[in-house]
Amino acid sequence: MHRLFVALRPPRAIRDQLADAMDGVPQARWQDDEQLHLTLRFIGEVDRPVAEDIAAALGQVHAPAPRLRISGVGTFDRKGRVDTLWAGVTPHDALIHLHRKVDQACVRAGISPESRAYLPHITLARLPGSAGRTPEIEGWRAVHAGLSSAPFAMEHLVLYQSHLGHGGASYEPVMRWPLETGG
Numbered sequence: 001m002h003r004l005f006v007a008l009r010p011p012r013a014i015r016d017q018l019a020d021a022m023d024g025v026p027q028a029r030w031q032d033d034e035q036l037h038l039t040l041r042f043i044g045e046v047d048r049p050v051a052e053d054i055a056a057a058l059g060q061v062h063a064p065a066p067r068l069r070i071s072g073v074g075t076f077d078r079k080g081r082v083d084t085l086w087a088g089v090t091p092h093d094a095l096i097h098l099h100r101k102v103d104q105a106c107v108r109a110g111i112s113p114e115s116r117a118y119l120p121h122i123t124l125a126r127l128p129g130s131a132g133r134t135p136e137i138e139g140w141r142a143v144h145a146g147l148s149s150a151p152f153a154m155e156h157l158v159l160y161q162s163h164l165g166h167g168g169a170s171y172e173p174v175m176r177w178p179l180e181t182g183g
Contacts, residue, residue: 001045003162004174006058006102007037008154010122014070018087018124021073021144025136028085028125029168037171038089038122038154041102043111050110055175057105058159065156065179066094070149073141074121081129082137086121087147095120098179102157126168155179 010018015036022030043054068089076084089095096118103114127137158176162169 001047002051003045003164004043004051004054005039005160005162006041006043006106007039007158007160008066008098009037009156009158009173010154011152014149014152017070017149018122021087021147022124024143025085025125025127025140026134027128029127030125031123035169035171036122037158037160038095038120040095040099040157041106041114043106046111051174053109054106054111055159057109058102058157058175059177061098061101061105061157061177063098063101063179064094065153065181066098067151067153068095069151070122070147073124073144073147075137075141081127083127083129084123085125085127085137085140086123089120089122092120098157153181155181 015033018036019033022028046054068091070087071090072088074086074088075082076086099114099118099120107113156176156178159174161172161174163172
């Protein structure tokens with residue numbers, strides 16, 4: 001079985017800027033450079049033939065490369081506790097358009113349509129259940145609330161395989177396709 005997701009990879013300068021914000025929260029498992037991405041569609045576990053169908057369908061996606069900028073930070077909560085720290089991106093329109101195209105490609109390959117609302121973000125850290133809501137988390141949010149970047153393009157659609165291990169997940173790029181850069 002292959003645990004797959006589709007994402008965009010920020011350029012090196014943006015990943016470096018995000019890395020500078022990864023500090024100050026005890027117990028946080030900060031993402032390393034190889035883990036920084038913007039998920040378009042989580043697929044989950046599929047067997048090899050379905051993975052090949054997904055790759056073929058994704059190869060047919062034609063869309064402009066989104067031009068984005070980093071815009072603030074936020075958290076996701078689960079059962080009343082913060083479990084994820086993330087950086088926001090704007091504008092959302094191009095990402096929502098690309099997300100829909102990727103979702104349609106996955107449906108053509110036999111995967112159920114995405115049922116969750118899509119909130120574009122780049123995960124910076126995961127927090128264990130014991131982290132709760134600490135003053136350090138709120139302090140981190142306050143310090144990095146104004147996090148922003150110059151505009152940048154994400155020029156490739158990437159199919160990743162996720163490998164789960166004791167230290168968390170590691171991500172392996174399986175295939176990548178260029179998006180339209182208009183130039």
